[in-house]
Amino acid sequence: SAVISQKPSRDICQRGTSLTIQCQVDSQVTMMFWYRQQPGQSLTLIATANQGSEATYESGFVIDKFPISRPNLTFSTLTVSNMSPEDSSIYLCSVEDREQLFFGSGTQLSVL
């Protein structure tokens, strides 16, 4: 099974700043996904990141706010830009491997 390292595990940030979350996988995977889990809510897909192409964003999420990089088959970053308190959430990286999703441990972000 794919093993995912996600960092940072948590951070407290000031309004208006940006945070980049890193996701490293121990094997080459085609699709990587970024999810958000707001307090008391379900996991919501932000975007799908495929290597060598632009990320595909879901409705309600835009590249300017959540730029994503996918430089190779084992790594991706998600940046939360110009943060506001409403961005306080858990952000999760996941990959598809052998017909199931594997998840990182998540990044708990608090914006003051």
Add this chain to the structure above:
Amino acid sequence: AQRVTQPEKLLSVFKGAPVELKCNYSYSGSPELFWYVQYSRQRLQLLLRHISRESIKGFTADLNKGETSFHLKKPFAQEEDSAMYYCALKKGGSNYKLTFGKGTLLTVNP
């Protein structure tokens, strides 16, 4: 658009009692349904999927297309089953973009 509903936010049972976590979905096509579980201080992981028709840790789930449900059941709950459970749907034929329910926190009391 597809939707997954888990009507119970919290579910508390005693050890040895049967447990059923409810999941209903709305989707016009042929979905694939999953249950994911997150134990305390662990990451989210797959518990089971309907196409496998398997029993994992004593849990089973049957897809009922007539009732659009995929309830998770276990005849005798154990304390180690205490966790957050998420039902998820994948559109048939699509890549692994999942739609998740809001989750049910199961507590099994001794």
